[in-house]
Amino acid sequence: MELTAHDIITWMKKTNDKIQSKKEYLTSLDQAIGDGDHGINMARGFNEVVVKLDDSSYESVSDALKDTAMTLMSKVGGAAGPLYGTAFLKLSTSLKGKSADYTHFLNGLEESLAGLKQRGKSQEGEKTLIDVWAPVIEKMKESDDFDASLLKHTAEDSMEKTKDIKATKGRASYLGDRSIGHLDPGSVSSFYVFEALAETIEGGR
Amino acid sequence: MEPAGIVLISHSAKVAEGIKEIIHQVAKDVPIELAGGTNDGRIGTSVEKIQTAIERAHTDSGVLLIYDLGSAMMNAEVAVEMSEFDDIEIANAPLLEGAYVAAVESGMGKSLAQVKLAAERALHED
Numbered sequence: 001m002e003l004t005a006h007d008i009i010t011w012m013k014k015t016n017d018k019i020q021s022k023k024e025y026l027t028s029l030d031q032a033i034g035d036g037d038h039g040i041n042m043a044r045g046f047n048e049v050v051v052k053l054d055d056s057s058y059e060s061v062s063d064a065l066k067d068t069a070m071t072l073m074s075k076v077g078g079a080a081g082p083l084y085g086t087a088f089l090k091l092s093t094s095l096k097g098k099s100a101d102y103t104h105f106l107n108g109l110e111e112s113l114a115g116l117k118q119r120g121k122s123q124e125g126e127k128t129l130i131d132v133w134a135p136v137i138e139k140m141k142e143s144d145d146f147d148a149s150l151l152k153h154t155a156e157d158s159m160e161k162t163k164d165i166k167a168t169k170g171r172a173s174y175l176g177d178r179s180i181g182h183l184d185p186g187s188v189s190s191f192y193v194f195e196a197l198a199e200t201i202e203g204g205r
Numbered sequence: 206m207e208p209a210g211i212v213l214i215s216h217s218a219k220v221a222e223g224i225k226e227i228i229h230q231v232a233k234d235v236p237i238e239l240a241g242g243t244n245d246g247r248i249g250t251s252v253e254k255i256q257t258a259i260e261r262a263h264t265d266s267g268v269l270l271i272y273d274l275g276s277a278m279m280n281a282e283v284a285v286e287m288s289e290f291d292d293i294e295i296a297n298a299p300l301l302e303g304a305y306v307a308a309v310e311s312g313m314g315k316s317l318a319q320v321k322l323a324a325e326r327a328l329h330e331d
Contacts, residue, residue, distance in 0.1 A: 035248075037247075037248070037249065041249070073252050073280075073283055074244075074251070074252050074253050075244075077243035077244075077247055077248070077249025077250065077251065078249050078276050079275060079276035079279060081252070081276075081279075081280065082252070082276065082279035082280050082282070082283045083279065085283065086283070119279055119282065119283075120279070170275060171274075171275065
């Protein structure tokens with residue numbers, strides 16, 4: 001299958017629904033090891049994304065993703081804005097002029113991951129959202145078509161594993177060993193992003 | 206050449222304003238623009254505010270950005286990548302001391318590279 005611009009809008013709407021309903025939870029996770037603004041920042045950012053996507057019409061997947069990225073960059077106040085903004089912008093750029101079939105989409109996600117690493121000057125194993133994006137993309141390479149269950153479970157398992165990691169990037173790194181035992185808020189919101197993508201794929205079949 | 210402009214990027218609008226007040230005592234002719242807090246006045250940083258400040262502070266000598274905490278740096282990088290100017294530098298320097306030294310150097314007509322270096326060495330003894 002390939003994703004359409006309409007699928008991208010569905011993906012973002014489902015992501016927004018999850019983030020709105022988990023806003024307090026994301027905030028409580030971030031209060032434990034960060035500055036406590038992840039829930040409110042993500043809720044406002046994705047709400048604006050949905051408003052923007054609803055107001056416009058899109059011919060291409062790339063254009064819908066570009067508006068998503070630019071909205072997140074300008075409307076999210078914390079680190080999540082430039083990070084998610086960069087991830088979706090790289091995906092958009094990679095898919096420009098192409099159909100969003102599995103191969104193109106996966107290549108785009110790899111560009112997103114490279115963008116996240118560059119923007120955050122971070123690698124895997126530092127208790128950031130990269131610890132969800134990297135294993136999800138790695139797992140997707142083993143498949144040759146969209147697999148909703150694989151996406152969701154890999155994202156969920158990877159998110160759970162961030163609990164045992166000591167933070168060495170971001171605000172949580174100031175806490176050192178005290179960051180161990182807490183989920184990384186960015187990895188939790190990234191799980192919602194991939195869970196929403198999985199549900200979009202399931203709906204599209 | 207005009208003095209290089211300086212943009213103060215802080216999670217807090219009050220921090221940015223306070224630092225500008227301090228700098229104003231020693232460098233009255235250097236364009237100092239602020240990008241403090243989010244668009245709706247909360248703690249955080251805003252790409253749009255940084256972009257606006259860059260436009261205002263930019264001179265024919267360029268503009269130096271100085272930031273406070275991690276996500277401010279990421280938003281500064283995004284703003285630079287989206288800008289049409291190619292003479293923008295980001296200093297890895299303490300916001301207050303770095304901006305203070307940078308403003309003094311810029312006021313003396315130093316190049317953007319020299320102003321950036323001065324900011325980054327603000328806490329060095331030598």
